[in-house]
Amino acid sequence: MTFKHFFTSSIGKKFSMAFTGLFLILFLIVHAGINSCIFLNDHGITFNKVARFMSHNWIMRFMEIGLFAGLILHAVQGLLLWKQNNKARPVAYQYNQPSKNSSWYSRSMGILGTLLLLFIILHLSHFYVGTKIALYSGDTTHNLFKEMDDVFKNLWIIVLYLCGVIALFWHLYHGFQSAFQTFGIHHKKYTPLIKMLGTGYAIIICLLFALMPIAMYLNWIQ
Template identity: 60%
Template sequence: MTWKQFFSASIGKKFTVALTGIFLILFLIVHAGVNSAIFVGREDFNNIAHFMSHNYIVRILEIGLFVGIFLHIIQALIVWRQNAAARPVGYHMSKANKNSTWYSRSMGLLGTLILLFLIMHMSHFFVGTKVALYLEDDAPHDLYEKMREVFSNGYIVIIYLVSLVALFWHLMHGFQSAFQTLGLNHKRFTPMIKAIGTGYTIIITLLFASMPLAFYFKWIE
């Protein structure tokens, strides 16, 4: 089997979803870590944001991030549709449901909610930052104040929190599933991967949730 045949086959698509999923899992660690600088202070956070937006290595990695997101979405949708078409019905469907969690069967829905949230999130923070960057290359952009402005709206905060619930359940299944697809499905490794995935998911979700809540309730100035 050639590489083209492999990645065109169902297993190849699942492999791509798994690899890009792990890449995005790692990205979330960096993203949460950088954004957590809001708790250090406005100046430090804005300095970090300025460095990230002006560093050429980061910009190149940014392109890789968008490619990873695109591949993850497209291949995941293809796999989801193929699985839906092949899914058993009637008694067999009921039996299959007993052997799987509701969130593992709802990855398509959860992923769609996350995609809609991602579009909104980028419109709030990414687009404005890039426009400011290209208009005034060396001018500081107060991303901290932008976050304060966005998260002063209670409706937006609620949408963010609901989206994070979707992300939580998506990661709860996706973390273990990604490593399982890559062949790390063994009685010695699976419990450890599941435990790490659960811990990772809880920490990442709480970190991201704390940011809009901190601005809305004025826990930080």
Template identity: 45%
Template sequence: MKWSDVFTSSVGRKLVMGLTGLFLITFLVVHAGVNACIWANDGGDMFNKAAHFMGAMIVIRVVEIGLFAGIFIHIIQGYVLEFSNRSKRSVGYDKQLGNRGSKWYSRSMGLLGTILLLFFILHWYHFWIPSRFTGVEQTQVNGVEMHNMFALMQITFSELWVVIVYVVACFSLFWHLLHGFQSAFRTLGVSNNRYIQPIKTIGFVYALIVSLAFAMMPVSLYMGWAH
């Protein structure tokens, strides 16, 4: 068996999806943790410092390359699998099994992922591109010059349609994670029944907390709860 076969068979491709998925799940915890600093209500100082720390640390910048690799592998592999799987049934059914056999979100990972991809493009345009390339207004915290990311968030989320788009994306994120979290562990071979139920519970709690936290960020800034 060649090494390439291990990762290009149907099971191997799923392993890649599971591994990159879990990597992205870990990233979301860090991302949500840093962003939660906006609720310190100190004019964004704590959040700006946290963002500055992440941007200035060499380790994080290296990990960032891995992060983008992970995201793009997950997206491309996801589409490859989605279209390949769809091609396996040329003549469809007149009557569908639908929700009698599975949850709607477990069958809609491609759609939920596509919504997230469209959101990412907007999200990168809003924050990542300005902070890396086009520049962000500067501020001083304890005498250190840094990007005023908090002010950028305030401006971005002053428009209602942006807030709505972000909240919709968080809904998609919740359903995507609810299936993806436990599915990743199954794909990586966790078959022990004593683990499956706790993993499902942890997955639900994780998906709820992370998506709710992200959804509350634009809402908090729009409503002025974070200032």
């Protein structure tokens, strides 16, 4: 079996989804950790320092390529799987009760993922683009904390960000344990542990992310 055969098989595709998913899960820990520096409430001094390191250090910038590659692979593969899965049932049931045997969020990974992709595009346009322009134009006065403060003055943006976080929560809640199942880990002792860990992870990460725009909007952080 060649690598091509492996990765284009149905299970191989699932492996690349699970692998990139877990990779993005790791990234979110770093992302949430760094952004949580705003909670130090020091006018964003620490946060800006860390953000500057992340945008200027060449190792980080190299890893950024991997991050985008992982994200794009996860999204494109997900969309392809979605399309292929729809083809597997060309005639829909006239009457179906999927809620009797599975959770809505496990069946909605495609829609949740699409919402997340839209959110990520919005999110990048808010923060990533500005940082990159500053980096390549040699603008040393760029203040990411101030940019956050400006963006999060608009109530509609807060609502959109919270919607993004809610979609992220359900996506992670299913995705975390699903990735382990895909890698063949199903164990009486470890599976409940993985599920607990995944739930805890999804709650903590999403609470942190939700708190950031809210805290800035309500001026808890200055």
